[in-house]
Every structure is written in structure tokens, then in C-alpha cells.
Amino acid sequence: MAHTHEHGRDHDHDHDHGAPHRHPPRADHDDRPVSYYQVMTTAVFELLIEKGVVTAAEVRSNIEAMDGRTPEQGARVVARAWSDPAFRGRLLADGTAACQELGIEMGPTRLVVVENTDQVHNLVVCTLCSCYPRMVLGRPPDWYKSRAYRSRAVREPRAVLAEFGTRLGDGVTVRVHDSTADMRYLVLPRRPAGTQGWSEEKLARLVTRDSMIGVAEASEAAAL
Ligand code: FE
Numbered sequence: 001m002a003h004t005h006e007h008g009r010d011h012d013h014d015h016d017h018g019a020p021h022r023h024p025p026r027a028d029h030d031d032r033p034v035s036y037y038q039v040m041t042t043a044v045f046e047l048l049i050e051k052g053v054v055t056a057a058e059v060r061s062n063i064e065a066m067d068g069r070t071p072e073q074g075a076r077v078v079a080r081a082w083s084d085p086a087f088r089g090r091l092l093a094d095g096t097a098a099c100q101e102l103g104i105e106m107g108p109t110r111l112v113v114v115e116n117t118d119q120v121h122n123l124v125v126c127t128l129c130s131c132y133p134r135m136v137l138g139r140p141p142d143w144y145k146s147r148a149y150r151s152r153a154v155r156e157p158r159a160v161l162a163e164f165g166t167r168l169g170d171g172v173t174v175r176v177h178d179s180t181a182d183m184r185y186l187v188l189p190r191r192p193a194g195t196q197g198w199s200e201e202k203l204a205r206l207v208t209r210d211s212m213i214g215v216a217e218a219s220e221a222a223a224l
Contacts, residue, residue: 066134073104074136074186075207078218079200081113082191095186099136106135106184114177115188116217121168123161123176123214124185125153131179133186137209144213154178164215187211189218 048054077099081088091098095111111133114122126132127150132140143149152160157174161167168174177185189211195203210216 067139069134069136069138071137071207071209071212072204073138074133074209074212075204076200077102077104077113077136077186078188078207078212079204081188082195082203083200088188091188104135108182109133109135110183111136111186112177112183113186113188114175116190116214118190119171120173120175121161121214122185122187123153123157123174124179124187125150125176126179127151127154128178128180131181131184133179133184133212135184136186137212141209161215164210166216187214189214192217192219 045059049056077091080102081091087098087101090101091113092115095113096106096109098113099106099111114124116122124132126144130140130145132144134140149160154176157176158168161174179185189207191203192206195206206218206220208216208218211218
């Protein structure tokens with residue numbers, strides 16, 4: 001079917017410009033040749049449906065649920081730990097069970113929660129691939145999956161932290177945790193000063209995704 005597209009004239013942009021302009025061509029995300037693993041994925045998917053193991057609707061709804069998870073889950077866990085010392089103790093002892101208390105199911109993976117203090121700063125990575133506490137943080141950011149982050153986080157964590165704007169004193173020990181398929185880590189950031197008496201909802205707004213990965217600290221500035 002013939003299709004004309006007068007780029008620059010037929011839709012609005014959110015920036016102002018006097019004359020129509022061309023965007024540089026950008027590849028569609030599915031433009032590239034199909035890879036071996038994409039073929040395998042499709043083959044397994046089709047077989048599971050053909051054999052009646054799962055339905056396409058079940059797969060779709062699982063993907064939707066996966067995409068619906070956000071760092072707000074993790075922020076709720078952290079805010080509860082800051083507000084309730086008994087919960088904090090249970091969270092550090094068994095992250096999986098403590099998350100269950102808040103209605104967050106970890107599935108078959110074990111969640112280990114590591115606590116930042118004045119002496120210790122924790123950083124999470126998966127050097128092998130992209131293991132990430134998706135049940136509490138949603139999908140990982142692209143940089144988390146990059147080769148640069150995966151290798152540099154263990155080799156030169158302080159340099160990586162500095163690039164994220166996080167500078168630690170010389171007296172602070174940096175611990176890097178390498179995630180695996182069955183063990184995921186979540187950082188319990190330090191509670192920012194001046195937040196005494198804050199509600200859990202208000203505290204949760206200070207807890208960013210990056211502070212729970214450990215590349216940043218929780219702060220009012222970080223939450224802006
Ligand atoms: Fe991984």
C-alpha cells in the first residue's frame with residue numbers, strides 16, 4: 001500500500017523550530033536480521049503453545065506483569081525498613097520472606113538485602129549477564145547490562161561511582177555483589193539526615209532505583 005509521510009509537517013514536536021527539518025534516519029528495533037536465540041525463543045514459544053503447556057494469552061499477561069513492576073516496590077521495602085527496626089532486621093536476615101510481608105513475591109529467586117552504613121557502601125552488578133532484582137525494581141536500565149558496567153563495577157567501583165556522581169570517603173569500604181540466576185541483591189541505602197518523623201510514603205519518594213542498585217545514595221536531591 002502506498003504510504004506518504006511528510007515528516008516535519010504533519011505532526012507536532014515538543015520543541016520549537018522555524019522550518020521543517022528531517023530527522024536523521026533511525027533503524028527500527030526489529031530491523032536487524034533475526035538472531036539464533038530469537039529463532040530459538042520463537043520455536044520454543046510456538047511449541048509450548050502447540051503442546052498446550054501455556055497459552056499465548058498467559059505469556060502476554062506475564063510479560064505485561066513483568067513490565068508493570070517498578071522501583072516503587074523496592075522503595076516501599078526500604079521506607080518500611082527505615083521506619084520499622086524489627087522489619088529491617090527481618091529484611092536483612094531473609095529478604096525474600098520480608099518482601100512477602102509486603103505482598104511482593106520473589107518467586108524461586110532468593111533476595112539478599114545489603115545495608116549501607118557510614119563504613120560500608122554496597123554496589124550490585126551481574127558480571128555474567130543481567131541478573132537483577134526485577135520483582136522489586138522492575139526491568140534493569142540498559143547501562144546495568146552493558147559490558148562496561150559489568151566489568152568496571154568489579155575492577156574500579158570507586159571510579160564508576162564517581163561517574164554517577166557518588167563520591168565516597170577513603171574510610172568507606174566498597175563491597176561489590178555479583179548477582180546470579182538464583183540470588184539477587186538489593187541495597188538498603190542510608191536514611192538521609194533530617195527525615196525524622198517522616199511517613200513511609202514520604203520517605204519512599206527519596207528512594208531511587210539507582211540508590212537500591214548502589215550507584216547513588218538516597219537523598220532529596222536524588223529524588224528530584
Ligand atoms: Fe545475569
